[in-house]
Amino acid sequence: MKSKIDPKIIVGLVLAVGILLLTAAASFWSIRGLGVQTRRVEHTYQVMQQVANVTAVLKDAQAGVRGYILTGDTAYLRPFSLATNELPNSLERLDKLTADNSTQQARLDSLRGLVEQEFRILRPLTQLTSSMSKSAMQTSLDTDRQTLRQVRSLYNRIQTQEMALLAQRSATQEVFAKATPIVVLVSAVLAVLIVVWLVVKIVQELADNRRLQSELADINAEVSLRIAQIRALAEQVVQGDYSVKITDTAEDNLGGLAASLNRMTQTLDASFSALEKRNQELDQFAYVASHDLKAPLRGVTTIVKWIEDELSEELSPKLRTYLDQMKGRLSRLEDLINGLLAYARVGRTAQTATQVDVGQLLREVAELVVPPDFTLRTSSDMPVFLTNRLGLQQVFTNLLSNAVKYHHRGAGQLEVSCRDTGRFYEFRVQDDGPGIAPEYHHKIFLLFQTLRDRHTAESTGIGLSIVQKIIDEHQGSIRVESAPGQGTGFIFTWPK
Known part of the structure; x- marks a missing residue:
């Protein structure tokens, strides 16, 4: 019996997996958002820097x-040289950093123009010659001051914009920074709760399964015991004891079966008691038939013999014919009585199993029923086994005597062979007689059926019926293979 998983556990597992996936997604989103905002804040600081x-x-x-103009010392020109190399790179980096901000890009373009303008003003001043007048120098310095003032003003606007972005991004970063641990904590708490719930449910399910298995084991042991009682009853019934009873009063299928079996054994006991009584009556009938019926027959036969002996000279040929017919009828009647008694007694006598050498048994039967002018051949592989000798002897006796009786010539060939088929031996009794037409194959085993004239003394039609009854009693089978002019073969199986 297969145990079923509680649907609640399946739902819990699905819910747990769903929540874990949801919390993982929320955590990923929160951490990713925090990282994005952190990079944006860093980006703002980089622009400002x-x-x-x-x-x-x-x-x-x-x-x-x-300083160079005032002192004439070229050492003061070093910052200008550094600016000439460094400012283009710084402006290029700023251009990349503000690529996503069109406003700052416009300001950066203005800044780049002011820087180039400043270089155009300062470069002539780094190359002082006697040709530059004081007024021209003063004009350049004034223009330089104004340019630098514009640069500072533009710098302030850029800084103000970046500070606004910094404040916005810092606020968003703060939200993500606060939300991320909360999301992770809530996810962890939910996961722990679901796992604890699942563990509790699984433990309960395992406990229920163990309890169910224990109950099933107890029920199985009880059912096995009850089935063993039923099997014991069946075995006793097979052995012929019909008085057994099962003390099982449970109101279930096995209890109903036990009650039915008790009623069956009670009915069988009554039936077999009645059958035993009928068998005793049949035995009494057989005794009466063998003594009370045969005695008058023998008396009539004796009277006919006396008439033939004492009045032989006074008997006319016609009267002798009548007397011969009377003797034939009396002989056939006696054979019929003997055949009926033999048929009735099949299976009712005790069957004693002894070691039987089938080859030796066939030689003994042949001495009784096979005339000298017939030839009986037997195969060399006849078995030796434990079986009912009397029953097997009756089968061979009837089959061989039938083969002799119904042979159309005065002499013939008989053959008995054997084949091992596993649980049975298969014997074949074959003759070279006139054969039997196929339309009579199913009739020859019926009681009183004969293919000879009914007035023939030796043809009672009981012999093959006795053979079939004996074989049926031993759970074997018999069949005939024959055709007119091709002899007859009787094939029967006999259990080992």
Whole structure:
């Protein structure tokens, strides 16, 4: 019997898997959002840092050029040289960092223009010659101051925009930073609760299964015991004891079967008691038939013989014919009585199993029923086995005597062979007589059926009926194979 899983456990497993997947997705979304916002905050800091760096480098370059103008020392031009190499790279990095912000891109374009303008102003100042007048120099320095003022103003606008973005992104980052541990914690708590619930349900299911298995084992042991009682009753019935009873009063199928078997054994006991009584009456009838019926027959036969002996000279040929017919009828009647007694007694006598040598048994039967002018051949592989000798002897006696009786010539050939078929031996009794037409094959085993003239003394029609009854009593089978002019073969099986 297959145990079924509680549907609640299946639903719980599906729910647990669903919640775990949901919490995993929520955790992934929260952590991913936190990472995105963190990168955006870092991106804002990088933009601010790069803008501040551009402004600072440009301011250092201006200060260095002014120091050079005042002192004439070329060491002050070093910041300008550094700015010439560094500012294009910084502007390029800023362009990449603000690629997703069109407003900042526009400001960056303005910043790039101001830086180029500043370089155009400062570059001539780094190459002082006597040809530049003081007024031209003063104009360049004034223009430089205005350009740097515009750079600072643009720097402030960029910083203000980035600070606004920083505040927005920091707020979003803070939301994700707070939500992520909450989501993870809630997911873990839900998972733990579901796992605990599942463990409790599984433990209960296992306990229920163990209890059910224990109950089933007890029921199985009880059923096995009751079935053993039924089997014991059946075995006793097979052995012929019909008085047994089963003490099983349970109101279930086995209890009903036990009650039915009790009624069956009670009925069988009554039936076999009645049958035993009928058999005793049949035995009494056989005794009466063998003594009370045969005695008058023998008396009439004796009277006929006296008439033939004492009045032989006074008997006319016609009267002698009548007397011969009377003797034939009396002889046939006696044979019929003997045949009926033999048929009635088949299966009712005790069957004693003895070691039987079939070859030796056939030689003994042949001495009784096979005339000298007939030839009997037997195969060399006749078995020796434990069986009912009297029953097998009766079968061979009737079959061989029939083969002799119904032979159309004065002499003939008889053959008996044997074949092992597993649980049975298959014997074949074959003759070379006139054969039997196929339309009579099913009739010859019927009681009183004969293919000879009914007035023939030796043809009672009981012999093959006795053979079939004996073989049936031993759970064997018999059949005939024959055709006119081809002899007759009787094939029968006999259990080992």
